[in-house]
Amino acid sequence: MSAVTGKWWQEGVFYQIYPRSFADSNGDGIGDLQGIISKLDYLAELGITAVWLSPVYQSPNDDNGYDISDYQAIMADFGTMADWEALLAGLHARGIRLVMDLVVNHTSDEHHWFVESRKSKENPYRDYYIWRKGKDDPEHPEPNNWGSFFSGSAWKHDPQTDEWFLHIFSQKQPDLNWENGRVRDDVFDMMTWWLDKGVDGFRMDVINFISKAPGLPDGAVHGDARYGDGAAYYINGPRLLEFLGEMNQRVLAGRDVVGIGETPGVDPDYAAKVVNPETGPLDMVFQFEHMGLDTDPAGTSKFDVAPWSLEALKQVTVRWQNGLEGRGWNALYLSNHDQPRQVSRFGNDTRYWRESAKLLATFLHTQQGTPFIYQGEELGMTNVPFDSIEDYRDIETLNFFREQRALGRSETELLHGIHVKGRDNSRTPIQWDDSPNAGFTTGTPWIKVNPNYNEINAAQQIADSESIFHYYRRIVALRKQHPVLIYGRFQLVLASHPQIFAYTRTHGDSVLLVLLNFSDTSATPAGIVDETGHAGGDVLIGNYARSGRIEMEGLSLAPWEAVVVKV
Ligand code: ISL
Ligand code: CA
Numbered sequence: 001m002s003a004v005t006g007k008w009w010q011e012g013v014f015y016q017i018y019p020r021s022f023a024d025s026n027g028d029g030i031g032d033l034q035g036i037i038s039k040l041d042y043l044a045e046l047g048i049t050a051v052w053l054s055p056v057y058q059s060p061n062d063d064n065g066y067d068i069s070d071y072q073a074i075m076a077d078f079g080t081m082a083d084w085e086a087l088l089a090g091l092h093a094r095g096i097r098l099v100m101d102l103v104v105n106h107t108s109d110e111h112h113w114f115v116e117s118r119k120s121k122e123n124p125y126r127d128y129y130i131w132r133k134g135k136d137d138p139e140h141p142e143p144n145n146w147g148s149f150f151s152g153s154a155w156k157h158d159p160q161t162d163e164w165f166l167h168i169f170s171q172k173q174p175d176l177n178w179e180n181g182r183v184r185d186d187v188f189d190m191m192t193w194w195l196d197k198g199v200d201g202f203r204m205d206v207i208n209f210i211s212k213a214p215g216l217p218d219g220a221v222h223g224d225a226r227y228g229d230g231a232a233y234y235i236n237g238p239r240l241l242e243f244l245g246e247m248n249q250r251v252l253a254g255r256d257v258v259g260i261g262e263t264p265g266v267d268p269d270y271a272a273k274v275v276n277p278e279t280g281p282l283d284m285v286f287q288f289e290h291m292g293l294d295t296d297p298a299g300t301s302k303f304d305v306a307p308w309s310l311e312a313l314k315q316v317t318v319r320w321q322n323g324l325e326g327r328g329w330n331a332l333y334l335s336n337h338d339q340p341r342q343v344s345r346f347g348n349d350t351r352y353w354r355e356s357a358k359l360l361a362t363f364l365h366t367q368q369g370t371p372f373i374y375q376g377e378e379l380g381m382t383n384v385p386f387d388s389i390e391d392y393r394d395i396e397t398l399n400f401f402r403e404q405r406a407l408g409r410s411e412t413e414l415l416h417g418i419h420v421k422g423r424d425n426s427r428t429p430i431q432w433d434d435s436p437n438a439g440f441t442t443g444t445p446w447i448k449v450n451p452n453y454n455e456i457n458a459a460q461q462i463a464d465s466e467s468i469f470h471y472y473r474r475i476v477a478l479r480k481q482h483p484v485l486i487y488g489r490f491q492l493v494l495a496s497h498p499q500i501f502a503y504t505r506t507h508g509d510s511v512l513l514v515l516l517n518f519s520d521t522s523a524t525p526a527g528i529v530d531e532t533g534h535a536g537g538d539v540l541i542g543n544y545a546r547s548g549r550i551e552m553e554g555l556s557l558a559p560w561e562a563v564v565v566k567v
Helices: 033-037 040-046 081-093 112-117 181-196 240-252 268-274 310-323 353-365 395-406 411-421 458-463 468-481 483-487 528-532
Strands: 014-017 050-053 070-074 097-102 155-158 163-166 201-204 258-262 284-286 370-374 489-493 500-507 510-517 536-542 549-551 562-566
Touching: 033 081, 040 081, 040 468, 070 081, 070 181, 081 097, 181 240, 240 258, 240 268, 268 310, 310 489, 310 500, 353 370, 353 468, 353 510, 353 562, 370 468, 395 411, 458 468, 468 483, 468 536, 483 500, 483 510, 489 528, 510 528
Parallel strands: 014 050, 014 370, 050 097, 097 201, 201 258, 258 284
Antiparallel strands: 155 163, 489 500, 500 510, 510 562, 536 549, 536 562
C-alpha cells in the first residue's frame, strides 16, 4: 500500500496520445488537435481519466515535436492555441484531465534562446546551453567522447564562435544548461503559464538527464563502439534532486497536479527518492528496466535484439512492485511512442493476437501503480515491418541505419533490428475503420498505415463485444470498482513456473489471484493451493469464457489465458 492514497493520478487510468498519428481533421496527412477533439467520445467510452499529450508545441520536427522552438505556441500542423483550449475544455467536460509533455532537457536549435546563444560568446543567452572548446586532437576534436542517442558524437561544432555544443539527442536538440539559474527561472515560468491555463500536470521528457557531472568526463567505451557512453555523467546527475526540488517548490507545490518523470536508467532506490510521498519532487517515474529485456547485452545498440524471457520479466516486475511498496507509486506501461507494439513484442500477434493482447491488458491493469495505455494498444495494434528504409520516418532509425551501413553492416541485418525495435512501429496512424488509410486521413498520411487495418480497426472492435477494445473498457472500469486492484500489495507466486506469471494482490481482507499464461500451450498452476492457501474463487475478469467460481486444483490455463480471481 502506498504511503499516499486517494489521488486522482493513482486511481485513474492514463491514455497517451501521439498527436501526429492519432486523427487528421483537414486532410494534410498529419494528425491534429481537431482530430483529437473529434475522438473525445471514443476516449470517454474507453473510460480513461487522464490524457498524456505528446508535444504539440511549435517545432521544426526534427524529432516529431521533441525539439521545441517555442514552448508557448502550438505547432501550425496541429492547429492553433484556440484548438488547444477547445481540447482542454472538451476533456475537462468529460471528466478527463490533461497532462502535457514537458521537454526541457533540450530545446530545438531554432528556439530563440539557441539562436541568440550561438551568436557570440558574450551573448546574454550564451550560457543557456553547454558550450566547450574542442580538443587539439585531429582524430577526436570533440570536447569529450560522449555519443548521442541518435548516433554519432553528442557534440556539434559551431563555426560562428569556433566552439562545440552538447546534444545528447539530435544535432537539432541542444542540451540546456540547468546550472544557469536564468534557465531554471525561464523554464519554471513557462510551466506556471501552462498550469495557469488549466493543465493537470506534466510528463517530463528525460528529466533525469538535466544535471551533468562537472568536468563532463569521458565515458566508458563498450566493445568496438566509436563513442563513449556518457550516461554515468548525465543520468541522475549530482544536482538532479536539487533542481527537481526547486521545480517542485516553485511550480508544482500547492496545486492538485501530477509530475511524472521519464527517467531512463533509474533503479527502485533512486526512484524512491524522486517519488517519495513526503519529500520526493515528483509523483511517478517511467522506469526502463522491462524495456531492455530484448536487447542483446553484447551488442552496441538497442537494435541488436535478443529474445526476452518470462523469468526476467518476472524479476523486473517484482523488483519494482516490491521496490516501491510503501515508499512510492509506479507508472505502469508496456508501450509508448518510443517502443514497439506490445502485442508483437510480449505477446503473439498472429495465432493468439486477441488472447495475448487481452493478457497484456490484464498484466498492465493488475499491478500496483497507475496504468498508461498507449494509443492503439486498446485495439491490439501490431508492429509494422516496412520492406524498405524509405518508408521509415524516425530520426533514431534513419541515423542508425545510415551509420551502420557506412560501417558495412547489411541492409537485411539492419532492417531486422528495425522491424523488431524501431520507434515507427508505434507511430503508424491509428486504425479507425476499414476505409482508405484506415480512416486516419483523407489525404496522404505522413507515414504509411499498417496494411492490417482491414482486420484491426476501432469500428470493427466497437461493434464486437468480445473485442480487445471492450476488454480494455471492462478492465479499466473494474479497476475503479476494486481498490485492491489499485492499492493491493503485490506478491509473486509460482516464481519459477516457466509459462505462468502468477501473483496475488492483497488489500485489507481483499485478495486477488492473477494468473497469466504467457505461452502458446496450455499450462497448469500446479502447487498454487499450497503456496497461497487459496483453493479457488470467483472470476472477476478473464480473456476466455469462464465465469462464476473456479477451483485451482486441476485447473488448466489455455494458451495466453489471463484470469483474475477474487478469493
Ligand atoms: O527511444 C528510445 C529507445 O531508443 C529511448 O531511449 C528514448 O530515446 C528515451 O526514452 C528518451 O525519450 C524521450 O526523449 C527523446 C525523444 O526522442 C523521445 O521520443 C522521448 O520520449 C528526446 O526528446
Ligand atoms: Ca492535419
